[in-house]
Amino acid sequence: MKEFFEFFSFADANIRYVTLGSVLLASSSAVVGCFTLLRKRALVGDAVAHAVLPGVCLAFILSGTKNPFILLIGAFVTGWLSLVAIDFITSRSRIKEDTAIGLVLSVFFGIGILLLTSIQHSGNAAQSGLDKFLFGKAASLVGEDLITFSVVAVLLLIAVILYYKELTLLCFDQAYARTIGFPVRGLELLLTTLTVFAVVVGIQAVGVVLMAAMLITPAAAARFWTENLKVMLVLAAFMGAFSGIAGAFVSYTAPAMPTGPWIVLIVSMIAILSFALAPRRGWIARILRQRRNKTRILEENLLKLLFQLGELRQDYEASRSLDDLLERRSIPPKQALRGLQKLKRQGYLKKENQRWLLTTEGEKRGRRVVRLHRLWELYLTQYLNLASDHVHEDAETIEHIITPELEQKLLEELNYPDLDPHSARIP
Known part of the structure; x- marks a missing residue:
């Protein structure tokens, strides 16, 4: 009980940074993940998560600093390019989307590993900690990281609120959206950009390996509880936020436990319970x-x-x-x-x-x-x-x-x- 009250008093600045950062990352990515899930493009998040690694490495090589804002810009560029590459391959060839995702994921991730290895052997003392982008290190979040992540998370939520009607129509009836004059291609690029932002903002917490789970798992769990998209978005955000707080708490009470994997594990447990217990769509029902x-x-x-x-x-x-x-x-x-x-x-x-x-x-x-x-x-x-x-x-x-x-x-x-x-x- 002592640890419980110490944690939820948020007296320690590090606890505040880690908890708030985890909540922002998990909830914002969950909201965007709802649209990705409804568009039946769940694997895209995995491709983007692996494709951001070369961007992080290139941003570090060019800037020589680990400034989170600069690293996120690099991650965004290569993540966005990976989605453009997937669309290009599927539209200009007979290769199906799942195959294109596998190709892009492996190529970009391979380039990222090569660049990361090169940086680690370069002797640059500032490169320490870049490998945390592979598996995440939410416990190392500081005030500067929190400001960057807060800005991105707020931008994601504002974009979803402003374009809610258009994104909803894009997910459920793309042909009708095109018929009534909606810029479908522009909306697809907007959703692509939001997806990349959501992935980029979460990689420092859970890493490129687990980021796809943070994007899709809360959305999939929320989908079992409701047929209403607005309710689904709120539920997914709540599940993501809860998993962020719970993961940070487990990491605090057991210091040897990493925060990011625990966030993913908890949201996965929520998803399993949802799959089983949801009143209309669950297994038991x-x-x-x-x-x-x-x-x-x-x-x-x-x-x-x-x-x-x-x-x-x-x-x-x-x-x-x-x-x-x-x-x-x-x-x-x-x-x-x-x-x-x-x-x-x-x-x-x-x-x-x-x-x-x-x-x-x-x-x-x-x-x-x-x-x-x-x-x-x-x-x-x-x-x-x-x-x-x-x-x-x-x-x-x-x-x-x-x-x-x-x-x-x-x-x-x-x-x-x-x-x-x-x-x-x-x-």
Whole structure:
């Protein structure tokens, strides 16, 4: 607890620099990463992150100083050139974007390693610490770094706010944006520039190796929680900021632990939890939804089966045994029994002497499933010209997902028919 209060009191200037710097870097890159993710260009961040290394080295060689602003200018130039190179290769050749990214990434990173090695053997005493751009060194951030990063982070956020509508349209409907006169090429260059800025501003914290994770991971995690882009941007920024604070705190309490990798590790843990626990798109929600759908399909199949058996003698109140049902449809006995018991609890069935019969509500629901099945069969034969003996399997699936609105539309399109393609009455 002592370390906790010492850290969050921010009395130590170094703690303030590292924490605020990490928060700014993580949140600003996460916001830009949302647009990169939605544009399906997640690997671009990795290419830019590796391509900035030669720019950092060239800036140091030409200036002879480790001034963060000068190094960031060099990183920005080569990072931006890498994206231009990727676009040039994909537009002027048959090489696909993922291959072009791999080529540019490896070439630029190879040049950067050569330049870094040359600097390290040059005997220049000022070169100490340049290798931190490979793996990051957030714990070494000082006031001068913080000012530079703050300016870049604020510029990124201002650009996103000012061009939010245009960037949104670019991500979701580029063709429409071009049709209504938006400068699509200019917007692509703007997003490219923002992406490069976001990567450049984060490499000193997490390094070129891990920067792609800071750009994409918060955005991917936020995407699981919402369908609204504004909410996604806020969530991604919050996740990035939290991971920045948490990474700095872990590094403070365990000095041997590097800040940058811990930031990436924490945001990755947040992403894993999001992938699993998000209420609509998460793994658990998807599994539960699939299980509910399977249960509903089983219930509707049982009700449909009881209704069809009642159709044979126009006696919907007759009771049926489990064996009677299994003779007509292949359902595992235990699964069928669970379904029947659940329908009884819901009030759709009654049980008398180990036999099952429809209630009034059960008859209505069974009639509707049969009606949807036969309407869809008729629609397929009339509008898609399918043979009547080829439509049953498709109708078996579709009958469970047709909404009341679509049911009404089918009735209108088919002119309220009485018979299905097999001359069976449509209830």
